Amino acid sequence: MSSEALVEIRDVNFAYGKRPILKGMNLTFPKNKVIAVMGGSGCGKTTLLRLIGGSIKPTSGHVKVNGQIIHELDRAGLYAMRRKMGMLFQFGALFTDMSVYDNVAFQMREHTNLPEEMIRDLVMMKLHAVGLRGTHDLMPAELSGGMARRVALARTVALDPMLIMYDEPFAGLDPISLTVVGNLIRRLNDALGATSIVVTHDVQESLKIVDYLYFVAEGVIIAEGTPDEIRASTKPFVQQFVNGEMDGPVPFHFPGGNYKKDLNL
Amino acid sequence: MIAAITENLTGIGRRVVGAVWRIGHGTRFLGLILFHSGTSFRRFRLTVKELFFSGVMSLIIILVAGMFVGMVLGLQGYETLKRYGSESALGSLVALSLVRELGPVLAALLFASRAGSAMTAEIGLMKATEQISAMEMMAINPIARVVAPRFWAGVLAVPLLAAMFSVMGVFGGYIVGVVLIGVDEGSFWSQMQSTVDFRYDILNGVIKSCVFGVVVTAIALFEGYDAPPTAEGVSGATTRTVVESSLAILILDFILTALMIQEG
Numbered sequence: 001m002s003s004e005a006l007v008e009i010r011d012v013n014f015a016y017g018k019r020p021i022l023k024g025m026n027l028t029f030p031k032n033k034v035i036a037v038m039g040g041s042g043c044g045k046t047t048l049l050r051l052i053g054g055s056i057k058p059t060s061g062h063v064k065v066n067g068q069i070i071h072e073l074d075r076a077g078l079y080a081m082r083r084k085m086g087m088l089f090q091f092g093a094l095f096t097d098m099s100v101y102d103n104v105a106f107q108m109r110e111h112t113n114l115p116e117e118m119i120r121d122l123v124m125m126k127l128h129a130v131g132l133r134g135t136h137d138l139m140p141a142e143l144s145g146g147m148a149r150r151v152a153l154a155r156t157v158a159l160d161p162m163l164i165m166y167d168e169p170f171a172g173l174d175p176i177s178l179t180v181v182g183n184l185i186r187r188l189n190d191a192l193g194a195t196s197i198v199v200t201h202d203v204q205e206s207l208k209i210v211d212y213l214y215f216v217a218e219g220v221i222i223a224e225g226t227p228d229e230i231r232a233s234t235k236p237f238v239q240q241f242v243n244g245e246m247d248g249p250v251p252f253h254f255p256g257g258n259y260k261k262d263l264n265l
Numbered sequence: 266m267i268a269a270i271t272e273n274l275t276g277i278g279r280r281v282v283g284a285v286w287r288i289g290h291g292t293r294f295l296g297l298i299l300f301h302s303g304t305s306f307r308r309f310r311l312t313v314k315e316l317f318f319s320g321v322m323s324l325i326i327i328l329v330a331g332m333f334v335g336m337v338l339g340l341q342g343y344e345t346l347k348r349y350g351s352e353s354a355l356g357s358l359v360a361l362s363l364v365r366e367l368g369p370v371l372a373a374l375l376f377a378s379r380a381g382s383a384m385t386a387e388i389g390l391m392k393a394t395e396q397i398s399a400m401e402m403m404a405i406n407p408i409a410r411v412v413a414p415r416f417w418a419g420v421l422a423v424p425l426l427a428a429m430f431s432v433m434g435v436f437g438g439y440i441v442g443v444v445l446i447g448v449d450e451g452s453f454w455s456q457m458q459s460t461v462d463f464r465y466d467i468l469n470g471v472i473k474s475c476v477f478g479v480v481v482t483a484i485a486l487f488e489g490y491d492a493p494p495t496a497e498g499v500s501g502a503t504t505r506t507v508v509e510s511s512l513a514i515l516i517l518d519f520i521l522t523a524l525m526i527q528e529g
Binding site for chain 1: 390
């Protein structure tokens, strides 16, 4: 990955109380690329997004976005930076008391002084881009899971962010929605000239759309590479993860005492 | 034995310290709401929208409850006053009871159960479904955009609802006392007019309901914002809102009444 980095994570350690989550993490996210961060549940993937978004501060090390260290920014600086970011939450996080239209228009109304006619055109264009222009007057409760995710995606890119973060965008989707959301991530990134970070554990869908992958386990990067390099990797963890094998470096059994003793044999 | 006593004392201490911390957090939260209240007034439409949900939607329960409380006051008051031959003072009794005590207190209690619990559940669920986090990631302060408009809506709604409660109560007392029992209509209204003082009775009632409005709404919003993002967390927070608000209203009512009587 040779192009200029938009996000740099250097020697980042982070712990929730005494429980370490990230241990000396180093990652680079170059501009205009779609990068996946993969790993099992609870390995610290979402924590990474929260660090980039400035919701939490690293215990040590730093996270740089567009040349600025995130945790050193004051509130106004952080909010200015967040205006250039978009984040798609795991289940969309649509505002349930607003229509689809108002959800997509929300940031435009809050952050710009655009006239309502122009906002309307922009909202329709964003919804058209995700294939849901016809749903503009529906409420979030009337949408299927996949549709809600796409509306949330339209809302995420409402102000054409330079960085788009996706937290488990494929979770709980049917195969068609999965392909649609995967393609949208790639197409929107290329159309907007943005950089996308996709945190997921869906290997097959990620391998189709991303430029580069990082594998995280127990708070450290254990493998990285392009999709072709990952497919060809002989590392046991990557093999287990890509092929969905039940046992391997990630054991099936949670550590426990003597089995015979537990059965009173 | 000593170990058990120590454990109990430690438990009590921990609870007291926890409660003090919580009051501190709640007060800090109220401070944050006040600090970020600019949006609620600059974009008053946001506050009006919340005023509709918390105030207008509570009107039915307030009006019906006010009417029946007034009718009960009319009946009980007549029964008591008759013993002293003072039935003509029924108007004063109904109006003073409502304006000074029952209007502010019962309206605030009903508001806490109807609108306060709804606010807690709404904010708690917004947090559980990451809507609050999404707003923060959009560089929009959720306290300014979501919490403060609801706070000012509650603060405005409670005194208005208390006033309507009292009006309906007086009307209920009139129906029972004058229309059904036959107390003289002229003395019912004229006694009321001559005994209810604007500053001492009505204004003090308004001050009480303003205080209740601040306390009930602040508790409801704090509990919602502080709720653990789970179904159990939100349900617990909703219960706490009703319990804490009700106790706060009744305790504050005593304190305020004592202060107002001394002042009078």
